[in-house]
Amino acid sequence: MQLRFIRKQHENGNVWSFFFEPASPFSWKPGQFLYCSLKHNHMDNRGDHRYFTIASAPHEQTIRFTVRYFETASSTFKQKMFSLEPGAGMDVYPPDGSFTIEDYSKKYLCIAGGIGITPFRSQCNNFNHEKAFPDLVLVYGSQTPDPIFSQEFDAYTKTYPRFNVLYRIAPQVINAEFITGHVADYKERLLYVSGPEPMVKTIAPMLQTLGVPKRFIKTDYFPGYTI
């Protein structure tokens, strides 16, 4: 499968979105990812393949990847992606992943750290498109005071009483005290945790110590980021 690059957009700080169109249409579920291949010269040892969550929702018809980019300090893969011209191709494997929310009768607690917001952006945008939000609390930790996609989430809270977003801006942290203090019914919810690997590996065991069975916790971690 191939994508064609359309444009990139600066979100904030070191976060950028890259928009592509599929060379031929394909379907995916909000929360799924693509395994991407971008051949380039002078490749570093991180290689020419990356997993990226599709941050857009299917109805938007474009494939959006939202990633962190550190200019010259970034991998050669990211530098190549950053230099793409409109019309340039990128090979991808079929959509994959089970970090999806399909049963709207259940209650959810979704916890995102930074760039880990991408699957929840796709899901919430899709719920809004379908005009049907499940009962969902989004806890969103950010290193910056203007978390990406926060305007969209804030707008949804005004329309859907069953949706709530709680921000934790550094130096605030997402810890056991915060969850028990702000999401009283967390044990009745299915838990989804997404973010850089160190964050997910801290939060998921913390939830288990709060009495949430492991089978109720789904994780999606982004390797390659230390914070």
Ligand SMILES: Cc1cc2nc3c(=O)[nH]c(=O)nc-3n(C[C@H](O)[C@H](O)[C@H](O)COP(=O)(O)OP(=O)(O)OC[C@H]3O[C@@H](n4cnc5c(N)ncnc54)[C@H](O)[C@@H]3O)c2cc1C
């Ligand atoms: C299922 C799945 C879905 C994913 N979805 C996404 C997604 O939606 N978005 C996404 O961004 N990633 C996602 N990832 C992770 C992605 O595949 C890459 O591993 C990740 O983006 C890191 O990319 P990179 O190796 O090119 O490193 P780079 O982004 O180039 O660099 C990452 C690391 O380099 C170091 N670094 C270099 N320069 C700096 C600097 N100036 N400041 C701080 N640190 C610096 C840090 O250790 C940093 O964490 C996903 C991974 C999986 C498995």
